[in-house]
Amino acid sequence: MTIGIDNLSEAAVPAAGSWAGHLAEWTARRLEPVVIGLGAILIGLVLFSLFILALGKSPLLLFQLMYTGGFASWFSIQNSLSRAAPLLLTALCVALPARLGLVVIGGEGALALGGVAAAAAALPLAHLLPPVPTLAGIALAAMLAGGIWIGCVGALRHYRGVNETISSLLMSYIAIAVMNQLIEGPLRDPASLNKPSTLPLPADYLIGPLPGMDVHWGFAIGIATCVLSYLLIETTTWGFAARVAGGNTRAAEVQGLPVGRLIVGFTALAGACAGLAGMIEVAAVQGSANGSLIAGYGYTGILVAFLARHNPLAIIPVAILIGGIDASGGLIQRRMGLPDATVLVLQGTLFVVILACETLYGRFKPFNPDLWKRDL
Amino acid sequence: MESTAIGLWGIPLAILAGAIRVSTPFIFVSLGETITERSGRINLGLEGTLVFGAMTAYAIAVVTGSPWLGVAGAMAAGASFGLIHGFICRWPKVNDIAIGIAMMQFGLGLAFFLGKPYIQPAAPHLPSIPFGFWSGLPQIQAALDINVLFLIGAALTFALRWVLANTRIGLTLRVVGDSTDAARAMGIDPHRVRLVATAVGGAFAAVGGAYLSLYYPGAWNEGISSGQGLMAVALVIFARWNPVGCFLAALLFGGAGALGPALQSVGVTSGYYLFYAAPYALTLVIMIATSSPNRPVPGMPGALSLTK
Incomplete structure (x- = not known):
């Protein structure tokens, strides 16, 4: 998931090799949902952070608690996995x-x-x-x-x-x-x-x-x-x-x-x-x-x-992630004095933003498989 | 429970009273959804708008002491939810049904989050008019004690029918709902009409929520809505996108919803949960009866896509 999309500029198009062309085409096709999805999650997290900031709380502390409550220890990971089931x-x-x-x-x-x-x-x-x-x-x-x-x-x-x-x-x-x-x-x-x-x-x-x-x-x-x-x-x-x-x-x-x-x-x-x-x-x-x-x-x-x-x-990964966020609700409530519905607000924000970002599909040239399909 | 005074007549009386009491949120949500759907868009998120409206109205009423300010605040909040929905849905490739589900979860989450401090305090209730003053029987007095929002909803029903049939605004809405291209040809911006229609629909739905928290049951908690926002969407289909049909269907639903409590009040307690499911079952039966796999439902706005 860490493949830099910037490297896939026109200059980097593999010459003639059909397997490389297929690989580029396949990568472009598969990368689009990953990049748009992660971008949407980022936008959602930013919006949610603004909401938490507006309430006078620290979004950084909140995300840290979310990590601690969901994934930091073997105990919390097991808890998250049970909730993901x-x-x-x-x-x-x-x-x-x-x-x-x-x-x-x-x-x-x-x-x-x-x-x-x-x-x-x-x-x-x-x-x-x-x-x-x-x-x-x-x-x-x-x-x-x-x-x-x-x-x-x-x-x-x-x-x-x-x-x-x-x-x-x-x-x-x-x-x-x-x-x-x-x-x-x-x-x-x-x-x-x-x-x-x-x-x-x-x-x-x-x-x-x-x-x-x-x-x-x-x-x-x-x-x-x-x-x-x-x-x-x-x-x-x-x-x-x-x-x-x-x-x-x-x-x-x-x-x-x-x-x-x-x-x-x-x-x-x-x-x-x-x-x-x-x-x-x-x-x-x-x-x-x-x-x-x-x-x-x-x-x-x-x-x-x-x-x-x-x-x-x-x-599978999304359910574990959401299970972890759910699992951290209690910790956020105790440590930050925020209601347990905080995780619901985050989930709702992510949900709306991710669906809204469906509109971005097909708008970014590097992801167009046809670009890579050209007779190289 | 002195139902012995009028015996089994207590059941129809309780159902009538319950129909009026329970139907009011349905009237507002379904009128709002009618406006939205007449513009060619479906907003499934009204359940979230309704609950957020209930929370906003209650919180404002607690703080200011005025239930009517609460209703106004709920309308503003509901309109904002509608604006967000309408704004996102105008983008290409965005599915309005999916956005509705997301807005529903967002609205519920935000309402539970912001409404936490208002579960305990009591808010002033919306007023009602005692039409049953002439009777000595407490059941009749209770049944005819009609809330003001019900009367406003009834008035709005006929006002909306008149606006849709006779005014330029109504014509614009209907043209946009029937054909995006025809609207463009007439120089109407369909996106803007749908945006406004979704916002107005949201404001209506939020009033339905305000009724729940400020009149009946008359308190704010996280279980305040039992799917009224969604049933109203089904109800609009049954009512063929006609405001008067919505009003009558809402009364029918209210009566079905009141069946369980009415029977319980005269001592019938077995199967209580199944009576509780009556409005949902009724909605489902009505949807099955009014849908068809081959032709669109008569009266359906042409640009509306219920079954993509």
């Missing part, structure tokens, strides 16, 4: 449909339903099976719940023309209400008095930490899901078909691509990812399904996906 999966819930040009923002609801489905499936399964098959079973239940939920959003979009952004958010509110109804009613553990919860999972059925770390297995599952999603999008015909359908639905239909099945399939996969995030929260963090599942992971996932420009591999 659900974000990896909820970001995929946005990034996968985005390949088809859909903006789905209902990950929060799919996560809640996934969590409840996991908790509901855990009790009968835990009586019958040892821990690992049980966990696989409840993961399947959670993914089915989330997948059906968001798959409906895709089906409504394709077969009824219902705007998927609004419908996914409405479905999210409905899902949270269903979750509350279930954990207050039929699935409630009578022993949970103040905070309604489902019956807790038996202790040896919980997802443990990764070897040698205080980070649960959910993080590894999230990374693996991101890599699999990347392979799905970039190396399979389905991923290619989805990209064609996202670019121009009419053209894809004329080509005979099954646009409807692609939309329902990708949205269902997206929902399955969010549902899996809910299962991990239940089986690795909470121990049961309860109101703490509604912690905003679904909404932060939207930010992560847009920051990563819906590239599943880019989601």
Whole structure:
């Protein structure tokens, strides 16, 4: 990422060598999102610093605390990674449909339903099976719940023309209400008095930490899901078909691509990812399904996906970064007397600036692959 | 709860009262979104504007002691949010739906940040007019105690309908919304019209927020909105971008939202959370019923891209 773009001036154009020409073309294509993305983050940080300065606080101290709280020690890194785990999966819930040009923002609801489905499936399964098959079973239940939920959003979009952004958010509110109804009613553990919860999972059925770390297995599952999603999008015909359908639905239909099945399939996969995030929260963090599942992971996932420009591999570093910023919220609150919503302001500022900077794509000559494609 | 005095009649009465109470923010947000969408742009960030308006109104009312100054401050804040949205969206390659989501998160974050000190203090409430003075029954008195913003919203509904249909401003807005090229041919700057329309829409949405914090529920906290800003966007589609339709749809939504509390007040408590989801389910059903995969929704402004 540290390749200086200034070196890529016309004088440095490699002569004749076609491999060098291809390399330059490839670099130009790949560098554009990195440079514009980092530039946008910089602008966002400057705007946020001005805001903090206007409040009479030091932005430098704030960024330092953000680093300390998120990444300075092994302890804080582990904390950041644990927080990144659900974000990896909820970001995929946005990034996968985005390949088809859909903006789905209902990950929060799919996560809640996934969590409840996991908790509901855990009790009968835990009586019958040892821990690992049980966990696989409840993961399947959670993914089915989330997948059906968001798959409906895709089906409504394709077969009824219902705007998927609004419908996914409405479905999210409905899902949270269903979750509350279930954990207050039929699935409630009578022993949970103040905070309604489902019956807790038996202790040896919980997802443990990764070897040698205080980070649960959910993080590894999230990374693996991101890599699999990347392979799905970039190396399979389905991923290619989805990209064609996202670019121009009419053209894809004329080509005979099954646009409807692609939309329902990708949205269902997206929902399955969010549902899996809910299962991990239940089986690795909470121990049961309860109101703490509604912690905003679904909404932060939207930010992560847009920051990563819906590239599943880019989601990994972005989720860790945002997880770290989230983790530092408490420290900032204690040391600087700023509200815990400070990180939300920073995230919101970054979100707006990064989307506004989409307008910069194609405006900088050195990034134009055609410049490098010339018969050198 | 003396609902025994009028028995089960308490339920429709409570739903009517609730419809008026709950619908007021919907009326303002949906009228604002109608203005914005009639200009050919969609602002999904009104949820953030609404919450920021609620915070601003409450904070100003606490500091100055005047709820109306709070409403004015909220309008200014909402207009600024609209200006930011409108300003960014005029750039090429920027997606107005995505910017709306980002502005929603930005508005929520900023409102929670700046609103922290105002969670505790109490602000003066907006006034209401007791139309139920003739009745001895407390339920009827409570139901007909109608807030002033509802009446203003009702008046604005018909004013907006008249402006859209009969004035030059309304014509300009409709032309820009139906065709950017036609507007240019008429010598209208579509960007400027959309900027103003988005700002006005933001100001309207912020008044809806001010109602939440200054009348019902009448306090500022971080959970003050339950998606009214977003449901209003769906409501505008259902209302076919028609102000009077928005008003009626808002009343319908308000009634659905009041169903849960009304049933609870007469002792029906099972399924409380599911009744709470009624307005969302109703919105979804209405969206499914009014959308179509092949043709645009009738009455939709031509330059609006709901399903890109």
